[in-house]
Amino acid sequence: xxxxxxxxxxxxxxxxxxxxKLSEKEKKTMLEKYNVSLKELPKITKEDPAIESLNVKEGDxxxxxxxxxxxxKAVFYRxxxxx
Amino acid sequence: MAxxxxxxxxxxxxxxENIVFGVASPQLINKMATAKIVTPELYDKEGYxxxxxxxxxxxxxxxxxLRCKTCGSKLKECIGHFGxxxxxxxxxxxxxxxxxxxxxxxxxxxxxxxLIPKDRVNRYKTRLDKAEIEGGLEGRRDEVxxxxxxxxxxxxxxxxKARQKKISIExxxxxxxxxxxxxxxxxxxxxxxxxxxxxxxxxxxxxxVRPEWMILTVMPIPPVTIRPSITLESGERSEDDxxxxxxxIVRINQRLFENIxxxxxxxIIEDLWDLLQYHITTFFNNNVxxxxxxxxxxxxxxxxxxxxxxxxxxxxxxxxxxxRTNFSSRTVISPDPMIKLNEVGVPKIVAMKLSVPExxxxxxxxxxxxxxxxxxxxxxxxxxxxxxxxxxxxxxxETQEALLEEMEPGFIVERQLMDGDIAIFxxxxxxxxxxxxxxxxxxxxxxxxxxxxxxxxxxxxDFDGDEMNLHIPQTEEARAEAEILMEVQTQLISxxxxxxxxxxxxxxxxxxxxxxxxxxxxxxxxxxILHDAGISDFSRLPNKKKISGKEIFSVVLPExxxxxxxxxxxxxxxxxEVLIKKGKLIKGVMDRDNLGEGxxxxxxxxxxxxxxxxxxxxxxxxxxxxxxxLSKHGFTAALSDTDLPEVAKTKIRKILxxxxxxxxxxxxxxxxxKLEIFPGRTMKxxxxxxxxxxxxxxxxxxxxxxxxxxxxxTGSSIxxxxxxxGGPLNLAQMAAVVGQxxxxxxRIGKGYxxxxxxxxxxGDLSSRSRGFxxxxxxxxxxxxxxxxxxxxxxxxxxxxxxRTPKSGYLYRRLANAMQDLKVEYDKTVRDASGKIVQFxxxxxxxxxxxxxxxxxxxxxxxxNVK
Numbered sequence: 001x002x003x004x005x006x007x008x009x010x011x012x013x014x015x016x017x018x019x020x021k022l023s024e025k026e027k028k029t030m031l032e033k034y035n036v037s038l039k040e041l042p043k044i045t046k047e048d049p050a051i052e053s054l055n056v057k058e059g060d061x062x063x064x065x066x067x068x069x070x071x072x073k074a075v076f077y078r079x080x081x082x083x
Numbered sequence: 084m085a086x087x088x089x090x091x092x093x094x095x096x097x098x099x100e101n102i103v104f105g106v107a108s109p110q111l112i113n114k115m116a117t118a119k120i121v122t123p124e125l126y127d128k129e130g131y132x133x134x135x136x137x138x139x140x141x142x143x144x145x146x147x148x149l150r151c152k153t154c155g156s157k158l159k160e161c162i163g164h165f166g167x168x169x170x171x172x173x174x175x176x177x178x179x180x181x182x183x184x185x186x187x188x189x190x191x192x193x194x195x196x197x198l199i200p201k202d203r204v205n206r207y208k209t210r211l212d213k214a215e216i217e218g219g220l221e222g223r224r225d226e227v228x229x230x231x232x233x234x235x236x237x238x239x240x241x242x243x244k245a246r247q248k249k250i251s252i253e254x255x256x257x258x259x260x261x262x263x264x265x266x267x268x269x270x271x272x273x274x275x276x277x278x279x280x281x282x283x284x285x286x287x288x289x290x291x292v293r294p295e296w297m298i299l300t301v302m303p304i305p306p307v308t309i310r311p312s313i314t315l316e317s318g319e320r321s322e323d324d325x326x327x328x329x330x331x332i333v334r335i336n337q338r339l340f341e342n343i344x345x346x347x348x349x350x351i352i353e354d355l356w357d358l359l360q361y362h363i364t365t366f367f368n369n370n371v372x373x374x375x376x377x378x379x380x381x382x383x384x385x386x387x388x389x390x391x392x393x394x395x396x397x398x399x400x401x402x403x404x405x406x407r408t409n410f411s412s413r414t415v416i417s418p419d420p421m422i423k424l425n426e427v428g429v430p431k432i433v434a435m436k437l438s439v440p441e442x443x444x445x446x447x448x449x450x451x452x453x454x455x456x457x458x459x460x461x462x463x464x465x466x467x468x469x470x471x472x473x474x475x476x477x478x479x480x481e482t483q484e485a486l487l488e489e490m491e492p493g494f495i496v497e498r499q500l501m502d503g504d505i506a507i508f509x510x511x512x513x514x515x516x517x518x519x520x521x522x523x524x525x526x527x528x529x530x531x532x533x534x535x536x537x538x539x540x541x542x543x544x545d546f547d548g549d550e551m552n553l554h555i556p557q558t559e560e561a562r563a564e565a566e567i568l569m570e571v572q573t574q575l576i577s578x579x580x581x582x583x584x585x586x587x588x589x590x591x592x593x594x595x596x597x598x599x600x601x602x603x604x605x606x607x608x609x610x611x612i613l614h615d616a617g618i619s620d621f622s623r624l625p626n627k628k629k630i631s632g633k634e635i636f637s638v639v640l641p642e643x644x645x646x647x648x649x650x651x652x653x654x655x656x657x658x659x660e661v662l663i664k665k666g667k668l669i670k671g672v673m674d675r676d677n678l679g680e681g682x683x684x685x686x687x688x689x690x691x692x693x694x695x696x697x698x699x700x701x702x703x704x705x706x707x708x709x710x711x712x713l714s715k716h717g718f719t720a721a722l723s724d725t726d727l728p729e730v731a732k733t734k735i736r737k738i739l740x741x742x743x744x745x746x747x748x749x750x751x752x753x754x755x756x757k758l759e760i761f762p763g764r765t766m767k768x769x770x771x772x773x774x775x776x777x778x779x780x781x782x783x784x785x786x787x788x789x790x791x792x793x794x795x796x797t798g799s800s801i802x803x804x805x806x807x808x809g810g811p812l813n814l815a816q817m818a819a820v821v822g823q824x825x826x827x828x829x830r831i832g833k834g835y836x837x838x839x840x841x842x843x844x845x846g847d848l849s850s851r852s853r854g855f856x857x858x859x860x861x862x863x864x865x866x867x868x869x870x871x872x873x874x875x876x877x878x879x880x881x882x883x884x885x886r887t888p889k890s891g892y893l894y895r896r897l898a899n900a901m902q903d904l905k906v907e908y909d910k911t912v913r914d915a916s917g918k919i920v921q922f923x924x925x926x927x928x929x930x931x932x933x934x935x936x937x938x939x940x941x942x943x944x945x946x947n948v949k
Contacts, residue, residue, distance in 0.1 A: 034911060039217070040918045070937065071927030077919075 010049045017066040021054045022077075027061050030077060044078040051080070058082045091290070094165075105291030106179075112303045116167035117141045117153045120304050123334040125322065137329050138307055142166050145311040163306025168332070170300055170363075171339035172356050173267040175256045177364040177371060179297035184252050186274060186285060186294050189234035192260075193245035195276025197284050198237040207284060227286045234284075254373045256360055267360075271298040299363065304329060324385040328366045328377065335359045410437055410555040416510075417546050419533035420710050424585065424703050425571035427508050427522035428533025429500060429553065431462060434526045437555050438466050438497040439504055443490060451496045455487055462499060462526075469495040500524055500555065505562045507554040507569065508534070510542040514894060517541035517577070517584055521569035537591070537706055538571060540680045541584045572699035575690055581934040582687050583698075586680035587706050589807050590718070594709030595673040596652065596805035597716055601632040609635050612715060616708040623666075633668040639704040641693055642666040648684050651676040652804040661685075675806030678705060687935055688943075724799035725818035725861050731792035735785040735819045739857050742781035746774050746850045753848075770848070771830065775823065778855055782822040786815035793818065821856035821864070824875045830854050831871055840867055 010016050022030060031037070044051065044062055051062055060080040068074035091108045094115030118141040125138045132138040138145075141152040143163030151161040175183065190197055199207060207230060214226035238247045248261045258265050274294035282289050310323035322330075339355045365377040368389035376384040392398045412433050419428055429437075443451055457464035458478050468476045468486050471493040476482060490496075500506075504524040513519055520541065527533055532551055539545060556562045567573070577584040587595065604612070609630040610621060623638050624630065646663035651674045653659055661671030663685075677685040690698040727735075752758045753770045761769045790811050793800055799817075802808045816822065824831055831854035837845040843852040851857070854871040858864050864872065903915040910928045912921035924930075931937050 034909065034919065034922070036917070036919060040913075040916075042919065068926040070925050070929070071923070074923065074926035076922055 009053070011053065016050050017064050019050050019054065020063045020065075021051070021056055022061045022063055026063075030061060030063075038079045041077055041079040043081045046080055046082045056080050089290075091293075103291055105288075106293070106296045107303065108293065108296050109301045112165075112167050112301050115165045116303065117164040118166040118304075120166045120168045120329075120333055121337070123330045123337070125326070125330070126320075137304065137326055137333065138312070139166060142304065143306045143308045145307050161308070163308030165306060166304035167301050168304060168336060170302060170359070171336055171343060172352075172359070173271050173298045173300045174302075174356075174360050174363045175258075175267050175270070176297055176299050177256065177367050180252065180256065182285065182287075183270065183274070183294070183297050184250070184258070185231045186277065187250045187258065187270065189231055189237075189284070190273070190277050190281070191240035191243060191245055192247060192273060194240060194243045195273065196240065196242050196278060197281040198234050198240060198247070199284070200241040204281075211283065224286060227284070230284060255371045256364060267298050271295050271300075274298065302332070302363065324379075324387060325366070327379075328362065328385060328387055331362045331377075332359065332366060335362055408554060410557055412437060412553045413550055415531045416544060416549050416551045417529075417531040417533055418536040418539075419527075420536055420591075420707070422525055422533060422535055423523075424535045424537055424699055424706070425522055426525045426535070427506060427553065428525050428527040428529075428531075429506070430530050430532070431526055431528060432530065433553070434500040434524070435459070435462055435464070436466075437500045437553075439500060439555060440469070440495045440557055441498050443494040443496060444492050448490065448492065451498070452487060452490060454496060454498050455483065455490065458483055459499075463501050465496050465498045467497040469497070500526065502526055505556060505565055507556065507565055508532075508542075508551060509554070510544050510549065510551045512891065515541065517574045518543075519569065520571050520574050521565040522571060535703075535706075537585050537588060537680075537702070540586070540588070541574065541577075572695040575695055575698060575702075576687070576932050577681070578932040580681065580936055581931045582681055582684070582936055583690065583702075584680055585699075585702065586682070586686055587675075587678040587702075587709055588680065590713045591706045591709035592673075592675050592678055592805050592807035593718060593801055594711070594713030594716070595636065595678060595705065596801065596807070598632040598708065598712045599636050599668060599671075599673045600655075603629045603631060604635065606630055612708070612712055613638060615715070616704065616711040618704060618708075636673060636705075636708065637663075637667045639701060639708060640666045640668065641689070641697070641701070644689065644692065646685060646688055648677060650674050651806045672805075673705075674804070678709075679806060684935065718798055718801075720798040720802070722861065724797035725793070725814065725859070727789065727792055727818055731788050734788050738781050738784050738788070739820060742777055743850055743857075745777055749773055749777070750848045774848075774850065774853075775825075775830065778823045778850055782815070782820055785819045786811055789815045789818045815859075817860045819859045821859065821868070821872065823850075824854035824856060824871045826854075826875060826878055831874060833874075840870065842867060 011019070038059060038061070041061065046056060046058060054062070056062065058080055062078045062080060064076040064078060066074050066076065091111055092114060094111060118139045119135065120137060120139065121135040122133060124133045124136050126136070127133050132140050139152075140149060141164065143153070143161050144151045144158050147158050150157060151164075153164045154161050197204070211223055211226050211230075215223040218225065239245070240247065250265075251259045251262075253259050253264075258270055274297070277294050279289035282292070282294070287294070305325065307326075310325040310329075312320050312322045312326065315321055335355060335358050339352065339359055342352055342355060361374065362377070364371060364374060365385070366387055369376045369385050369387040370389065377387075378384050390397070395401065412429075414430070414433070422428055441447070441451060451465070454463065454465040455468065455478060458480070459466045465478055468478060468490070470476065470489075476486060478486060502523075502525055506522055506524050507519055508522045509519040511518075518541070520538070522534075525533075532553060534542075534544070534551075542551070544551065556565050571585070575583050575585055598612075606624075606628060609624060612635060613621060613624070618638060621638070623642070625634055640663065642665065644663055644666045646661070648661045648671075649659050650661050650671050651659070652672055654661075654670065654672050656670070659671070661673075661677060662669045673685075676682055686698065686702060689701055693701070749758065749770060753766060756766070758766055758769055758773075760766050761772065764772070793814060795801075795804070799809070799814060803810055803814050826833065831839055833839065835841055838847055839852055839854070847853075852867075854874070856864060856868040856872060858868060904912055904920055905914075906912055906924045910924050911919050912924050913919055929937065929939065
């Protein structure tokens with residue numbers, strides 16, 4: 001996907017939490033920790049603007065670190081799907 | 084799966100092992116039918132069902148005394164049997180319209196094959212299977228939809244090269260090809276041509292469904308047992324809606340037959356055919372968008388098959404999901420602060436109707452015989468006896484002797500409700516688990532259920548005519564479960580915010596506030612108060628002549644209780660600290676922040692340290708102590724409570740006058756266009772915002788002056804200070820100024836053109852004309868002020884009346900969407916299929932019901948460990 005030059009990157013917006021791609025190893029430990037398969041995770045599409053620059057493919061896992069009202073910081077995981 | 088029965092040919096009624104959903108084939112309809120219906124007549128002159136009529140006795144019996152011609156059994160034994168009618172012309176089934184349309188569009192009109200080239204059929208098959216693995220049946224269904232959407236655009240058959248025409252639908256039941264109507268006969272022949280192998284594309288399984296079955300050629304007639312007629316008092320028969328509808332169908336069908344056989348012109352036949360289609364459609368669903376619903380002669384729409392099942396009032400939500408219970412009761416509720424928190428006052432007449440079954444044993448036989456002897460008329464008696472063979476006998480004067488005689492271990496006596504029995508008490512809407520709690524019965528005189536006012540909060544009850552339900556569990560297990568899981572004390576801590584939902588209210592808070600504030604009591608007074616509050620152990624009362632209120636209060640606290648907290652009101656020393664050491668209240672006053680519902684940290688700590696049973700006992704004592712002290716002390720809210728000294732009055736007047744001239748200033752600035760505009764606002768909006776801010780400030784300032792100058796020792800002030808009812812705002816509104824009346828966040832601007840009332844000039848923006856009430860309730864309002872007050876009052880009344888059902892529906896949707904979410908052992912929140920919703924419950928993994936207001940008080944944990 002060709003990037004448009006003038007398009008501002010949503011990643012820099014205050015309301016977009018931090019998105020990271022898990023490495024294969026991290027992915028494995030994460031799935032083991034929660035004893036789940038990819039299917040049981042919440043989903044995020046490959047085209048999601050927030051992960052545009054992470055160079056993801058279907059089956060990757062995205063780690064999202066959000067601010068939380070109750071816990072200060074909360075970690076979520078999402079499995080990447082294509083449309 | 085067990086060996087599949089050929090459902091196309093066989094009609095089964097046996098024990099259910101598995102269920103297959105399919106479409107009934109004409110052969111199946113024929114096979115399961117016991118009678119062919121040929122006449123719309125129901126009964127002959129003698130009132131006997133006509134053979135071949137809709138009430139044919141081969142279809143089952145609904146009259147006592149008659150026997151079913153098919154199975155030979157009597158009323159209630161025979162479950163009924165289907166019949167059938169042969170339709171003169173095929174008719175579309177309204178529920179299958181969409182499927183039929185899809186089928187027509189995606190198959191060749193000439194050869195019937197699916198419009199997919201041969202070499203690609205398999206690819207589609209794997210695509211569907213893959214979707215099923217990923218997304219279950221739902222996923223497969225979505226995939227089917229996608230494929231069909233694509234096939235719509237193919238316009239040449241890949242097999243026979245026939246051109247495909249555009250097929251559309253003329254709602255509700257007609258199919259069009261290039262805007263020309265295709266008859267159901269033609270539709271049916273096309274569907275017949277579709278080969279079995281192609282059906283998978285549409286999610287249909289050959290063997291269970293054939294497309295052409297979706298066009299009816301024969302129709303099943305439901306058994307009379309599902310459409311029983313009612314005999315009215317006048318001896319007239321009133322038939323069920325379904326029977327009426329079926330009568331229409333049979334009548335038109337016969338006419339159609341006759342006309343076809345007589346060779347009537349095509350137009351007449353067409354008309355009758357359409358009419359038949361209408362009747363059959365409304366028979367299945369009388370709520371089709373484009374069709375006028377079939378009606379009774381009275382104009383009320385008929386309730387046909389779909390309406391019987393669908394929505395609230397339908398079979399599922401009304402009959403299957405909604406249950407009715409025996410051993411339950413409902414009346415108006417009223418308060419009784421003298422009964423315990425976990426008791427419910429039951430009127431004697433109710434207690435004599437409700438009963439508890441008790442099994443007769445060697446040891447209680449004499450005890451239970453006494454109940455039987457008293458019978459149903461004398462309380463506490465017994466209403467029924469159940470013999471070991473299950474026969475239930477009512478106890479009456481005639482049967483009493485005989486029953487007493489034969490009573491022996493193994494019998495069950497249904498004894499009337501007595502003190503201490505277990506009951507489940509409930510108030511709708513049951514939004515909470517605290518909306519249904521278990522109480523112990525207390526039989527009282529009167530005709531209302533009584534509850535301790537402290538438990539109003541979890542039920543959200545008041546006594547303006549509220550009614551509540553009472554259920555009596557009938558088995559030992561049910562009683563144990565209710566007592567262990569649902570009793571009031573087990574529900575003390577709310578799972579919503581982790582504080583006590585039950586606390587002191589109203590008089591009890593005022594009472595405890597006054598008690599803990601007062602410095603000296605004579606010993607006699609102290610003992611009297613404690614005694615009247617139901618406390619008989621005075622050993623913890625200091626052995627002195629003069630006893631302080633705090634010492635009296637401390638009597639009800641546990642001996643080793645330690646607590647540090649804050650109160651709402653100031654204590655003698657001018658701060659808000661509350662200190663309890665070794666079960667003695669050393670410093671501070673008791674008010675809402677400590678004793679109230681949904682706030683009391685004091686209650687939370689007692690609960691944590693001493694457990695729920697002690698907590699409810701202590702709470703009960705505190706509550707009673709408060710109310711008894713208040714009734715001894717005496718309590719009045721007088722008109723003079725809101726008297727202000729002249730100084731305060733002048734100050735307030737000045738503040739209001741200043742505010743008004745300031746507002747006028749702003750308005751003239753606005754008219755001159757010199758007002759400084761807020762970013763993103765128009766000048767008018769800026770003006771409004773500034774005025775609102777100004778007037779609010781003025782009211783708050785007058786409120787502060789009121790608070791400063793009011794006598795602290797009046798009933799109204801005490802209520803406000805202790806938090807038992809009302810706040811500083813209410814006092815200020817009574818004593819000084821009611822303030823700005825707002826409608827949807829703005830000053831009142833409605834009414835006449837550019838003015839609110841005809842007494843004002845057009846374009847008048849002053850505070851006076853836009854709903855600022857500068858008087859207090861005590862002094863009285865001016866007519867236009869009163870009117871502004873009425874406007875906002877009516878608006879908020881309307882608002883609550885309209886909001887309640889809306890929020891109820893919102894809640895229903897939320898509850899249904901989240902009902903099977905569950906916190907697993909690894910603290911993740913998952914749905915029923917194991918999908919993760921939250922990775923850590925509440926993002927912090929805290930069980931709110933074990934916290935204080937959703938937080939963990941680490942300091943206290945450390946203190947406790949030390």
